[in-house]
Amino acid sequence: MRKIIASIIMLLFLAFWIFLAATIGTRMTDAPFWIQLIFYIVAGFAWVFPLRPLMRWMNTPPT
Numbered sequence: 001m002r003k004i005i006a007s008i009i010m011l012l013f014l015a016f017w018i019f020l021a022a023t024i025g026t027r028m029t030d031a032p033f034w035i036q037l038i039f040y041i042v043a044g045f046a047w048v049f050p051l052r053p054l055m056r057w058m059n060t061p062p063t
Helices: 003-024 032-048 048-059
Strands: none
Touching: 003 032, 003 048, 032 048
């Protein structure tokens, strides 16, 4: 049951994260290329940190 709940939460969070990153990214059209590149690299990896506790909880054995 934990894996189902965590999977749904992860999908919802990732949909929100992608929407947020795309919205911010499209508003950065006037920024130099290197700033956009750094933003997309950070946004591409930063989603892991908020979801790490959820992944740990999901993979713990039931008590």
